Amino acid sequence: MKEKITPARVSAWQAALECQVTVNKIKKGLQANHTEPGKDGKYSLKDIVLALTPGSSLEQKAKEARFQRQIEEAELAKIERMERRDLLAPIEKLLAYAEDVLTKCVSSIRHFPVEQRYKDQAIALLRATEFNPTGKGGEKKS
Numbered sequence: 001m002k003e004k005i006t007p008a009r010v011s012a013w014q015a016a017l018e019c020q021v022t023v024n025k026i027k028k029g030l031q032a033n034h035t036e037p038g039k040d041g042k043y044s045l046k047d048i049v050l051a052l053t054p055g056s057s058l059e060q061k062a063k064e065a066r067f068q069r070q071i072e073e074a075e076l077a078k079i080e081r082m083e084r085r086d087l088l089a090p091i092e093k094l095l096a097y098a099e100d101v102l103t104k105c106v107s108s109i110r111h112f113p114v115e116q117r118y119k120d121q122a123i124a125l126l127r128a129t130e131f132n133p134t135g136k137g138g139e140k141k142s
Helices: 012-019 023-032 045-052 057-084 091-110 116-128
Strands: none
Touching: 012 023, 012 045, 023 045, 091 116
């Protein structure tokens, strides 16, 4: 006749001693998994193992997404604060200003007393330079 196998059950304190962790860590993991002790006040080994391992990959991804969202919200709030303090300029104003500066430079070059070929070279160089307010990317138009 086959012997009936009874699953091993241990208390949180016994599990903490065996796994060399604190009882609080075991209990915190058990609470996170919504695990209640049995009638004998003990937990199955499966419950203890699940309490000591990090959450499922889906839970981990959700946690990371929440943290990423908090980081993005903080960055957005920082930008909004800077805008309210007039520390940031709207890109449209920067582009309009750059266009005015370019026009004035070209006008000054055209009226400068040098040979026409030098004027043309300087103007071509100015027009080939890309205005990039973000500071990323190349300096020349392709």
